[in-house]
Structures are given as structure tokens and as C-alpha cells.
Amino acid sequence: MARRSALALAWICLALPRCIRAAGKHAHKEYQQVALPHHSFSIPLEYSSLLGDWMLSGASIFERQRLLLHPGVLERQGFAWTKRPLQTNNFEVKFGFRVSGSADISKAPQDQSFSFWFVRENVSDHFNETRMIRAPSWTEGLKEQGYTLGGSQALFEGVGAVFSTVTADKKPNAAISFVSNDKHQSLSYGVDVPAASAKVIDFRNKKEVEFNLRVQPTLVQASITVDGTTQECFSVDRKGFPVKAGGYIGFTAWSGAGEGKVPDSVSLTKVEVVNFDDEAIGEDVVGASAAEISEYTAMMSSDSRHFQDQKSQTDHLARVTKMLSSHLNEVKPAYDVMAFQMSGMMDSLHKLDRDCRILSKELRLLASDPKARKRGPKRPSNLQELKGHVVGLRRLLDKEASAHMHKLEAVQKNLNDVKQQTDKASGSSMLGRIVDQTRTLEQSVVAKSSQSTWMLFILVVSVVVIGALMWNRMQYYERKHFI
Ligand SMILES: *[C@@H]1O[C@H](CO)[C@@H](O)[C@H](O)[C@H]1NC(C)=O
Ligand SMILES: *[C@@H]1O[C@H](CO)[C@@H](O)[C@H](O)[C@H]1NC(C)=O
Numbered sequence: 001m002a003r004r005s006a007l008a009l010a011w012i013c014l015a016l017p018r019c020i021r022a023a024g025k026h027a028h029k030e031y032q033q034v035a036l037p038h039h040s041f042s043i044p045l046e047y048s049s050l051l052g053d054w055m056l057s058g059a060s061i062f063e064r065q066r067l068l069l070h071p072g073v074l075e076r077q078g079f080a081w082t083k084r085p086l087q088t089n090n091f092e093v094k095f096g097f098r099v100s101g102s103a104d105i106s107k108a109p110q111d112q113s114f115s116f117w118f119v120r121e122n123v124s125d126h127f128n129e130t131r132m133i134r135a136p137s138w139t140e141g142l143k144e145q146g147y148t149l150g151g152s153q154a155l156f157e158g159v160g161a162v163f164s165t166v167t168a169d170k171k172p173n174a175a176i177s178f179v180s181n182d183k184h185q186s187l188s189y190g191v192d193v194p195a196a197s198a199k200v201i202d203f204r205n206k207k208e209v210e211f212n213l214r215v216q217p218t219l220v221q222a223s224i225t226v227d228g229t230t231q232e233c234f235s236v237d238r239k240g241f242p243v244k245a246g247g248y249i250g251f252t253a254w255s256g257a258g259e260g261k262v263p264d265s266v267s268l269t270k271v272e273v274v275n276f277d278d279e280a281i282g283e284d285v286v287g288a289s290a291a292e293i294s295e296y297t298a299m300m301s302s303d304s305r306h307f308q309d310q311k312s313q314t315d316h317l318a319r320v321t322k323m324l325s326s327h328l329n330e331v332k333p334a335y336d337v338m339a340f341q342m343s344g345m346m347d348s349l350h351k352l353d354r355d356c357r358i359l360s361k362e363l364r365l366l367a368s369d370p371k372a373r374k375r376g377p378k379r380p381s382n383l384q385e386l387k388g389h390v391v392g393l394r395r396l397l398d399k400e401a402s403a404h405m406h407k408l409e410a411v412q413k414n415l416n417d418v419k420q421q422t423d424k425a426s427g428s429s430m431l432g433r434i435v436d437q438t439r440t441l442e443q444s445v446v447a448k449s450s451q452s453t454w455m456l457f458i459l460v461v462s463v464v465v466i467g468a469l470m471w472n473r474m475q476y477y478e479r480k481h482f483i
Contacts, residue, residue, distance in 0.1 A: 032276055036091075036283045039082050039249060039273035041067070055081050055124035058138075058151065059255075066267040069114055069253040072101055074263055077140050077151040078114060081124040084284050089245040090277035093118075093213045094270075099163070099174075099204045101264030106172040108165040109256025111189055113150040114266045115179070118215065118247045119158030126153075139257065146186070149179075149193060149250035154186040158247050159220055161213060161233070162196040163203065165256075165264070173200045176211075177223065178234040181243060187444030189254075199233045201226065204264060216276075219243045245280060249273065295323070355464060362467045365385060366474065385414055390463055412439065437462055 038053045047062035056062065058077030059070040060473045065081055069078030095118065106182075117123075128145060133142030148154045150162055167175045177195035181187055201210050203226055210225045211233075220243065222233040255263035275282035285293055299319065367384060389411045435460065444455065 009428065028401070029273070032278055033092075034275045034278075034282055036086070036273045036275055038084060038283050039086060040271050042270040042272070048240065052083060053084070055079075055083055055129060057129045058132075060253075066269050067251075067271075069251060069265075069266040069268065070255045072255070072263050073257055074109065074261065075257050076253075076255040076263070077132070077138055077142060077147070078149060078251065078255075078266060079127065080252075080268075081127075081250030082248055083122070083124050085122070085246045085248050086118070086273065086275075086283060087245055088275045088280040088282050089217045089243045089247075089276040090275070090278065091215055092274045093215070093249065094210060094272040094274075095251075096208065096269040097163075097203075098206075098209065098267050098269065099264045101204060102262045103205065105165055105174065105204065107260075107262045108172070109261040109263055110166050110172075110257040111258070112256030112261075112263050113162050113164040113189070113193070113253065114251065114253035115150045115152060115160050115162040116211070116213065117152055117156070117158060117160040117250045118243070119153070119156045119160070119250070120183075120247050121153070121156060121158075121242065122248055123153065123250055124248075124387040149187055149189055151254040152250070154188060155183055156181050157183040157338075158236075159215070159243060161211070161222055162193050162195075162198075164198070165204070166194060167198055167200060168194050174202045174204050175200045176203075176233045178220065178222070178236050180236075180238075180241070185448075197234070199231075201233065203408070215243055245277075254480075272362055295319075302443055308460065356460065359460070359464050359467050359470045362471055363463075366467070386411075386463075386466070389414060390459070395438040409442070412442065 041050055041054075043066065044064050045062050045067065050062055054062075057079040059068075059073070060078045060080050061068050067080055069080065070076040073183070095116065096116075099114070103216075117329075127147065131145060132138060132141030132147075135144060142148060142151065146155060148152055150164075152160075158181065162177045162179050163176050165172060167173045175194050175198035177193055177198035179187065179193055179195065187193055201224055203224065206226050208225075208227055211279065212223050212225070214221045218239045219235070220238055221235045223230055224233055251268060253266050255266075283294065285296065292429065299316070367387065
């Protein structure tokens with residue numbers, strides 16, 4: 001639902017500029033770019049939703065701060081492919097990456113590389129992970145399936161950029177090659193790739209590296225920005241073999257093999273894909289009905305590209321308005337539910353706030369009760385101690401688990417004392433339970449120090465209960481005193 005709405009919004013963003021542009025005399029460049037969210041990601045990564053759009057295999061995993069293609073371990077494949085095709089052949093891909101390893105590049109395996117691809121085949125569907133895992137080694141598992149070109153298929157139709165640690169003459173150097181294939185022959189690593197025309201650019205162990213690939217039907221250009229300096233990598237004329245729309249983008253890597261070699265770890269920090277073709281939808285609309293899709297497509301077609309008169313402009317605007325209002329209608333119920341849940345949460349927060357205030361007031365009252373002081377020093381001192389511990393605990397909860405333990409023991413002892421004292425007056429099962437609770441709490445501190453927020457909460461609750469009990473006892477004493 002939310003996803004669908006987001007898509008509808010993306011659509012509207014896409015359709016509106018067209019209207020504005022059509023209405024104006026001059027096309028503005030930035031209106032021509034449409035971001036493609038199902039082919040992009042940036043940190044912090046939400047892998048639960050990303051896994052719907054991307055298929056990972058081999059040693060690749062989504063982490064909060066990066067997509068790790070492979071760690072610095074020999075004979076590992078990196079594999080990350082989008083599951084839906086890019087419906088355009090006029091786009092730009094920007095990705096940030098980190099290749100970190102030994103400062104001495106000659107220590108890196110010769111066959112280590114990572115690559116960006118734009119190919120015709122749905123590689124996530126083609127690749128059989130089970131087969132690779134069942135093979136005696138990853139190398140063999142990949143070979144069986146023809147994934148011998150830096151973790152990707154050697155026989156493919158499409159283009160790619162390969163980042164290698166050797167040049168075509170096998171000299172250790174970080175280099176970037178343009179690679180293309182029309183599915184007529186298998187390319188082999190070490191022969192066809194790295195290309196002789198590869199550009200030597202040191203992209204290893206850098207703070208910030210961004211690669212920029214601009215694909216147009218008849219021209220593929222790339223540049224790289226390393227720590228603020230931009231250099232061109234390649235510019236390839238594709239008039240002979242125009243790039244076709246409908247390819248899949250993906251990243252693969254092979255950490256390489258070799259005795260005594262230390263492979264790099266390779267990760268991506270962001271991928272940003274932008275469509276430049278204002279007549280193509282760019283990526284599939286997930287969750288939209290067939291009617292909606294045809295409506296969107298009609299809006300994008302060249303018929304609605306030029307408006308003959310003001311009436312057709314008005315019609316187009318009316319269609320966009322209609323889409324917007326139906327989008328709003330669709331979103332409204334979801335919004336209402338959200339608002340309802342939010343107000344419930346606010347109520348709970350207010351209640352918590354109120355309870356805390358009451359508790360602190362009660363504690364203050366108990367501590368400064370002159371009658372209680374007259375009766376002897378025991379109770380107020382106990383209260384003061386308890387208060388001190390609560391404050392101390394709050395501070396401690398932010399520190400190490402061992403420190404937590406120590407303090408909790410003290411509190412437990414204190415609570416035991418209180419229990420003994422009150423037990424003398426009357427049997428209180430409540431306090432017994434609290435003591436047990438603190439013990440459980442102590443165990444959970446040992447188990448998981450990261451749950452400190454929860455513990456604080458439980459502590460606050462325990463203290464509220466103690467406060468209430470104390471209050472009761474006070475009342476009881478007061479009554480006894482006056483009667
Ligand atoms: C590509 O393959 C993946 C994995 O099998 C699948 O989920 C996806 O639907 C396929 N894409 C298309 C457009 O068929
Ligand atoms: C993948 O390979 C395994 C083992 O060779 C095989 O049993 C399985 O059917 C294959 N899966 C697909 C989807 O082809």
C-alpha cells in the first residue's frame with residue numbers, strides 16, 4: 001500500500017515536470033532527470049526493502065552502512081543484481097565504492113576484480129546459488145555455470161566497467177576497463193579483460209570514490225572522482241552496436257586466488273540511477289494496475305509531447321490533476337490509520353510523563369516527611385539511599401555491563417533491606433516480587449547490555465511500585481500514630 005502510493009507519487013513527480021516543461025518554451029535540464037528508486041540505494045540501507053529489488057549471492061550482504069560485495073578473503077564471489085530491468089537506454093549510474101586492502105598492490109591477487117554491468121539477461125534468475133555452493137569450490141561452481149568473468153557471465157549481451165588490480169600487461173596497477181559483448185563469444189579474464197585500453201587510476205584505499213557512468217544509445221562515457229579529483233575513464237562510441245533498453249544492472253566481484261595473496265575487501269556505499277529518457281518509464285511500476293500503467297504510458301508517449309493548443313495542455317493538466325486526486329484518495333485511509341496510531345502513542349507518552357512526575361513528587365514527599373524523620377533515621381536514610389541508587393543507575397546504564405552488575409547488586413541488597421524492614425511490620429508479597437524482578441533484571445544485564453533502555457524502564461516501574469508501597473506504609477503509620 002505505502003509502496004504503491006510512493007510509486008504513484010514518483011509518477012506524479014515524473015508527469016508534472018513534463019506538463020510544466022511543455023507549458024514553458026524552454027526545456028530545463030533538471031526536469032529531464034528522473035531518479036529510479038528501485039535501482040538505487042544510499043546509506044543507511046534498509047535491507048528488508050532492498051532485498052525486494054536486489055538479489056544478493058556469494059559473499060555479498062547488505063549492511064547498514066554499505067553493500068559488502070566481498071570481504072578480504074580469497075576465492076569469494078560478490079553478486080548483487082537488480083531483479084527488474086531498466087526500461088531505458090538513456091541513463092546515468094553513479095556509485096560510491098570502497099576497495100580496501102594491502103597498501104602494496106602487488107600483494108593483491110592478479111585475478112581480483114569487481115565490475116558494474118548492464119546486460120540483457122535476468123542474471124538473478126539465471127544464476128544457481130545452490131549449484132555453486134554444492135561444487136567442491138566456488139571457483140569450480142562458478143566455472144560450471146560460466147561465471148568466470150570476475151564473478152559474472154563470460155558470455156553476455158551488454159556493457160560493463162571492470163575495476164581490476166592489474167593492467168592488460170599483468171603489471172600490478174589499479175585500472176578501469178570498458179567491456180562489451182554481443183553474446184557471440186565468451187570473454188576470458190586475463191585475456192580480454194582487463195582491456196588494453198584500461199585507464200590506470202588508483203581507486204584503492206581512498207576515502208571517497210565515486211564512479212559515474214553515462215549511458216546513451218550510441219555513447220557510453222565514464223568518469224571517476226577520487227577524493228575530489230575527477231578523471232575521465234572512457235568514452236566509447238556505440239553507433240555500431242547501440243545500447244538497448246531493458247537490461248539489468250548489477251555488480252559482481254571475484255576476490256581472486258593465489259598463494260600468499262591478500263585480497264581487498266570491496267563494498268558499495270551508494271548507487272544512484274537516473275533516467276534521462278523522458279519518453280520511457282525507466283523502471284516497472286510495482287503494484288499499479290494495468291489500466292494505471294497504460295494511463296502513465298499514454299502520458300509519456302510522444303503524442304502528448306507537444307501540445308498543439310492550450311486546450312490539449314489543459315487536458316493534460318486535468319489528467320495529472322485527476323491522478324493526483326486519486327492518489328490522495330488512496331493515501332488518505334493509510335494516513336488516518338497512521339494518525340490514529342500516533343495519537344495512541346502520544347497518549348502513552350503523556351501517561352508515562354505523568355507517572356514519572358507523580359513518582360518524583362512522592363519520593364520528595366517521603367524524603368522530607370518530618371513525621372517520618374521523628375520516628376527514627378532508618379526510613380529516610382533508606383529512601384535517600386534508594387534515590388541515590390536510582391540516580392546512579394541511570395548514569396550507570398550508559399556504561400559497561402560489568403558496572404551495571406555491581407550497582408544492581410547494591411540495589412538488590414538495598415531492596416532486600418527494605419523488604420526485611422517492612423516484612424517486620426506486615427508481610428508484603430509485592431516487595432518479594434520486586435526483589436525477584438531485580439534479580440531477573442540483573443541476569444538480563446549480563447545477557448544483553450544493549451537493552452539498557454528497557455531496564456531503565458523496568459527500574460522506573462519497580463521504583464513506582466516501591467514508592468506506592470512506601471506511601472501506603474506511611475499512611476498506615478500515620479493512622480497508627482494519630483489513633
Ligand atoms: C528476474 O529474476 C528474479 C529472480 O528469479 C525474479 O524475481 C524477477 O521477477 C525476474 N524479473 C523479471 C522481470 O522477470
Ligand atoms: C540448481 O542446481 C541444483 C544442483 O545442481 C539443481 O538441483 C537445481 O534444480 C538447480 N535450480 C534451478 C532453479 O535450476
